[in-house]
Amino acid sequence: MIDIAVVDYGMGNLRSVAKALEHVAPDHRVVVTSDPAEIEAAGRVVFPGQGAMPDCVRELDARGLREAVIAAAADKPFLGICIGLQLLFEHSEEGDVAGLGIIPGQVKRFAAADMHDAVGSKLKVPHMGWNQVYQSGKHPLWAGIEQGARFYYVHSYYVQPQDAAIEAGYSEYPARFTSCVARNNIFAVQFHPEKSQHDGLQLLANFVRWNGVSN
């Protein structure tokens, strides 16, 4: 029995994600896999991702994982991380590419040239480092995590869900952007919980215990 499948489609370093899950759930079997059958057999699924979105879509399809991911996102406790959040959407400005279309909405780029902080310093893209995450509402995955806790981000694109009600959390850079979404059995975040020290591990521990009900 596989407890947690981490979907491996050749994009980015999944070791950190697996290590962090093993750390918070030592009694669970965590498998990093590119086998659709293992994803189907798993009790819960983590969908990470790094790099450029067009490459991610191509590699996902090259491994025949699209259907398995869509099926998992339909009924299992499902955690998307970084590009694993963006891929759930319909379309990304990065490479003008279609995502999996599981969540209606777009992925947009930060407008680097126009971004300044409160004292006028230029804000860099990628948005890299520890930013505060504000919880848009109650959710089991926020258990034990304070409003405004800092998580580690590294990204140049952000999601814009069509349905504002699925926003689970947001950050500011400098404008407010949706950084977490929750819908039924899906919870997906732009930041990296596996690299966000105590609060990140808390979120992963919450995911491991989650029954997949958002509302």
Place this chain on the structure above:
Amino acid sequence: MLAKRIIPCLDVTDGRVVKGVNFLELRDAGDPVEIAKRYDDQGADELTFLDITASSDNRGLILGIIEQVASQVFIPLTVGGGVREVDDVRRLLNAGADKVSINTSAVLNPQLVADAAGRFGSQCIVVAIDAKQVGDHWEVFTHGGRKATGINAVDWARKMVALGAGELLVTSMDRDGTRVGFNLPLNRAISDAVDVPIIASGGVGNLMHLVEGVKEGGADAVLAASIFHYGEFTVRQAKEYMREHDIEVRL
């Protein structure tokens, strides 16, 4: 608001953390895994490991160290030193590094930066620029600061970002290990020239230097070694000091 980052740097040789002055006179500072855990406990935002092992025999040691750290410390880890080809980047990422820093090899073969960023994403490619004042400008040096390249450091920063670097680690060779503070004009010039975050490095001797690096140098992150290694300041003290000076930090 996004916090400015404090990054303790661990220079590792033959499996031990060391610290030198102007890249010379190495002094033992302890076990890398123990030191990494200590800085994580103190609230470090990331950790950088630079493998300065001279002999190729002991180069593999860094992989084991990163594996051990990555299974116990859940903050971003950057590893640099001796990265020559895309396969070196892959090995370090597989060992648990989140970012890989490329220095001399970027000068010898700029295409490596493009290839590595294309393969693994810009977010994990840091280009380290060692610069020294030469006349009225800053010049890039390689081989741990021993070799002049004739390349203008600010032009080089722009070129590296164009090729795919997601972050720049800017070290002033004139200041490294001297404890007299960052080279602020150098950091400011590079920070203003590119859109990606820059890490200021080289010369930190007190906590005011960290504040200056952010406020005057325009750094998105500050890197320091000796002020932390010998117990002079904790990372937490450094962050409290920065907060007192109106810099956003994670505490």
